[in-house]
Amino acid sequence: DAMVIQNPRYQVTQFGKPVTLSCSQTLNHNVMYWYQQKSSQAPKLLFHYYDKDFNNEADTPDNFQSRRPNTSFCFLDIRSPGLGDAAMYLCATSTLDTADTQYFGPGTRLTVL
Amino acid sequence: AQSVAQPEDQVNVAEGNPLTVKCTYSVSGNPYLFWYVQYPNRGLQFLLKYITGDNLVKGSYGFEAEFNKSQTSFHLKKPSALVSDSALYFCAVRDTWGNAGNMLTFGGGTRLMVKP
Numbered sequence: 439d440a441m442v443i444q445n446p447r448y449q450v451t452q453f454g455k456p457v458t459l460s461c462s463q464t465l466n467h468n469v470m471y472w473y474q475q476k477s478s479q480a481p482k483l484l485f486h487y488y489d490k491d492f493n494n495e496a497d498t499p500d501n502f503q504s505r506r507p508n509t510s511f512c513f514l515d516i517r518s519p520g521l522g523d524a525a526m527y528l529c530a531t532s533t534l535d536t537a538d539t540q541y542f543g544p545g546t547r548l549t550v551l
Numbered sequence: 552a553q554s555v556a557q558p559e560d561q562v563n564v565a566e567g568n569p570l571t572v573k574c575t576y577s578v579s580g581n582p583y584l585f586w587y588v589q590y591p592n593r594g595l596q597f598l599l600k601y602i603t604g605d606n607l608v609k610g611s612y613g614f615e616a617e618f619n620k621s622q623t624s625f626h627l628k629k630p631s632a633l634v635s636d637s638a639l640y641f642c643a644v645r646d647t648w649g650n651a652g653n654m655l656t657f658g659g660g661t662r663l664m665v666k667p
Binding site: 442444469478479480481483486526528530532534536537538539540541542543544545547 | 583585587589592593594595596597600602639641645653654655657658659660662
């Protein structure tokens with residue numbers, strides 16, 4: 439089945455220790471998104487890619503970076519995680535059609551000790 | 552700018568009863584409207600969407616939603632609730648006007664509790 443996969447599902451890191459979260463998709467979608475979700479709140483968009491064209495949301499902290507080496511994979515790097523970065527991180531994909539649905543992965547829950 | 556409001560933080564309903572989860576929106580152009588469901592420690596799962604056409608949209612797991620342009624609403628409904636429907640529900644909108652592109656704006660979420 440075509441899908442969005444996130445690894446790992448649970449990640450524990452230490453304060454200030456860099457961490458990378460990964461997302462892959464078999465849907466062959468052009469657009470990939472990273473969201474941060476805290477405590478059952480609405481997901482907050484961090485970045486998105488139109489193909490390899492990177493788009494950073496204005497209020498995304500510099501501590502967060504992203505890479506998309508090819509259509510299938512996208513990575514979220516947190517350079518120096520703080521306690522406030524503990525959250526669920528969601529990856530999503532869609533086509534370029536604005537009527538299309540965004541399909542989400544299962545998420546990675548990040549704990550910062 | 553596009554925005555979505557889900558006025559109820561939580562909705563409680565007894566199993567077998569009909570349920571409604573409310574959503575209102577604000578856009579400059581015509582809206583594309585979506586409902587997602589989220590179970591604990593899981594990603595968002597797509598339920599249904601309104602793009603154009605029939606105002607009553609049917610989706611997964613027996614859910615449906617009615618688009619009402621005059622009231623700018625897109626309430627989620629189900630005729631008979633199941634305990635397994637208990638989850639967090641998000642309404643989202645995409646504006647067809649301006650530079651919103653593929654961007655979704657989510658409501659704050661409504662927790663649905665279905666009691667046996």
